[in-house]
Amino acid sequence: MHSLSRPRVVAALSLGVVALAVVLLPTAHAGADPAGPAVATASLLDSPELDELQRRAAEVQADLQERQSRVVAAREALAAAEAAAAQAEADIVAADAELARARAEVARHASAVYRDAGEVTPLSVLLSGGDPGDVVAAGGLLDAAERHAAAVVAAAERRRQEAAARRAEAETTRETARARAAELTTETAELEAAAAAAGRDLEVAVAAADRQLGRQREEQRAAGRQAAADWHGYLDELAAAGVTPPPAAALRDPVVGLPDGLVPVPASGGGVQAGAARLPGAPAPLVVPAAEAVDAVSAAVDALELPYAAGAAGPDAWSCGALVHAVYASVGIDLPDDQAGLHAVTTPVDPADVLPGDLVFLRAGRSGPGNVGIALDRWTVLAADARAGAVVVGRPAADRVLGAGRPGLGLRAAVPATGPSGGALPVECGDVRYPPETSGGRAWGGFPNGLIPPSAMCPLEGAGHVLRCDAAAAYQVMSSAFAGAFGTPLCLTDSYRSYAAQVQLYGEKPELAAVPGTSNHGWGLAVDLCGGVERFGTAQYAWMATNAGRFGFVHPRWADLGNGREEPWHWEYAGA
Numbered sequence: 001m002h003s004l005s006r007p008r009v010v011a012a013l014s015l016g017v018v019a020l021a022v023v024l025l026p027t028a029h030a031g032a033d034p035a036g037p038a039v040a041t042a043s044l045l046d047s048p049e050l051d052e053l054q055r056r057a058a059e060v061q062a063d064l065q066e067r068q069s070r071v072v073a074a075r076e077a078l079a080a081a082e083a084a085a086a087q088a089e090a091d092i093v094a095a096d097a098e099l100a101r102a103r104a105e106v107a108r109h110a111s112a113v114y115r116d117a118g119e120v121t122p123l124s125v126l127l128s129g130g131d132p133g134d135v136v137a138a139g140g141l142l143d144a145a146e147r148h149a150a151a152v153v154a155a156a157e158r159r160r161q162e163a164a165a166r167r168a169e170a171e172t173t174r175e176t177a178r179a180r181a182a183e184l185t186t187e188t189a190e191l192e193a194a195a196a197a198a199g200r201d202l203e204v205a206v207a208a209a210d211r212q213l214g215r216q217r218e219e220q221r222a223a224g225r226q227a228a229a230d231w232h233g234y235l236d237e238l239a240a241a242g243v244t245p246p247p248a249a250a251l252r253d254p255v256v257g258l259p260d261g262l263v264p265v266p267a268s269g270g271g272v273q274a275g276a277a278r279l280p281g282a283p284a285p286l287v288v289p290a291a292e293a294v295d296a297v298s299a300a301v302d303a304l305e306l307p308y309a310a311g312a313a314g315p316d317a318w319s320c321g322a323l324v325h326a327v328y329a330s331v332g333i334d335l336p337d338d339q340a341g342l343h344a345v346t347t348p349v350d351p352a353d354v355l356p357g358d359l360v361f362l363r364a365g366r367s368g369p370g371n372v373g374i375a376l377d378r379w380t381v382l383a384a385d386a387r388a389g390a391v392v393v394g395r396p397a398a399d400r401v402l403g404a405g406r407p408g409l410g411l412r413a414a415v416p417a418t419g420p421s422g423g424a425l426p427v428e429c430g431d432v433r434y435p436p437e438t439s440g441g442r443a444w445g446g447f448p449n450g451l452i453p454p455s456a457m458c459p460l461e462g463a464g465h466v467l468r469c470d471a472a473a474a475y476q477v478m479s480s481a482f483a484g485a486f487g488t489p490l491c492l493t494d495s496y497r498s499y500a501a502q503v504q505l506y507g508e509k510p511e512l513a514a515v516p517g518t519s520n521h522g523w524g525l526a527v528d529l530c531g532g533v534e535r536f537g538t539a540q541y542a543w544m545a546t547n548a549g550r551f552g553f554v555h556p557r558w559a560d561l562g563n564g565r566e567e568p569w570h571w572e573y574a575g576a
Helices: 048-117 122-127 132-240 291-302 320-329 339-345 469-486 499-508 539-551
Strands: 276-279 286-289 359-363 369-375 381-385 390-394 401-405 458-460 465-467 491-494 526-530 570-573
Touching: 048 132, 132 286, 132 291, 132 390, 132 499, 286 291, 291 320, 291 369, 291 381, 320 339, 320 369, 320 381, 339 359, 339 369, 339 401, 359 381, 369 401, 458 469, 465 469, 469 539, 469 570
Parallel strands: none
Antiparallel strands: 276 286, 359 369, 359 401, 369 381, 381 390, 458 465, 491 526, 526 570
16 A cells, blocks of 8 residues: 655644535445444534624624724814814914014114104105105105005904914814814723623633634544544455455456456446446445555545645645645656646546545535545545644535546546636635735634634744644744744744734724734734844845745735835735
8 A cells, every 4th residue: 555755743733613515524434334323523613602792793893893984084183173273373373473574564664764864744845945746745655655554564464363263263173073082082992892891702702612622623533533444444354355456447447347356336327437346245345446546545544634734735734636636646646736627637427426536526605616635435535624724534515515536537638627606716625715915814714803712723832822723834934944044033922813802902002903803813824023024124024025925924015115004023824
């Protein structure tokens, strides 16, 4: 039998809600029907009490979002009113200065005239022996000068009165804006208190879910161990019967002939199946897949309990397509390493005819294909599942099976991929594939933002923080690379942020913090860094900008320099 060439690593599993198509169950070996009815492992967050708490948190969150927009508008109005009042005050100061200058100018002019020529009147001009025409001119000049002086002073006085009116109006507007801002501050404080109360209740519920998750993790491990035992029991049955599975080429045309002692496997739609045989006898015929299928399944079983990670291709973590590709590559069959490519080229078989080693494609509603796994028997599928966070076994409900394929029959000409429809996002390995611009802001595992049980995440060594497990693994590798460049690992100030912590931060910094339940930190996919990374222009920040992408981390555009909310310290895991 073949197995993947790698050390056997049993990782601490971080198992979330199982993908819709994979319900974890005890398994039965390939030679017989299940011994009894299947009993599904309970969903972690599937309880009326928690549903009610989540509904309450969602209502508070919606109120906070609506209230925050009103608070922002009120603060903007207050800032505008304060600016208008300040401008009005400046205007009246300027008007006072202008009036004072006008009066001073008139006074200086009059003083100069009296100082140089005495009091100038028509009589003084006449007595000085001047021409009578000069008397008339002097009188007109004096009248004009007096009118001009009066006009200058009056204009300055008018502008001062206008500025005073604007100041009074601005003061009224400012007081109204202050009152509205104070009113909203009080309302927001009340709503924050409600959010905090909901957060406390939810934290209690999440703690209970975490305990349940621990139990489910053990159940999943037990299911995996049982699946492995059943598979090895099936191999023992083959050996006891003296059967060596023949190569796929010997089973492709059962009508022409099969190896001695083997008979065709009936097909559900009539006729016989290509690519497999069976050994007749009591108590029931024993299915005999191709040797390549048997060895591929054995290699896949050896990967049980290893972590899932997007884009990972072993040996210590897997994505769904990469696992299928690797186990079949180990037996000489070259397949694509993604679920869409596998679905496009694998020769299809009726899902009712699934045998060990067949590929089973799981449906994700309007998203089309949602996962791909390897059949251990007619009912049990092994897959690297994002929502479970590991390589797990389960039994897909019939309505969740999109199709099946048999690699031993060779590859068909590629058919167009079945993609998302109706605006749905694609799903890969049980996880929604968000556009790159959403970076770390994405749901996973069926958990609400900030309400992820600790057991569903992985710790960061020596940091006292947790992230989603694939993000944690990538962070540790990135931190080691950073230490190679600077002598110390990455400095971390924040990672996963619970709903309660988001409520507290929002209360402290409502103008900066995200509304509780919307923070990217609440998905366990964002980190805030220090140690030099928190400042643009440093060598540490430059290293992150150059290298973080190699480890799946990005600096979101909104946090870049010049984009209004500069946060050099904030980085998000976007996947491999």
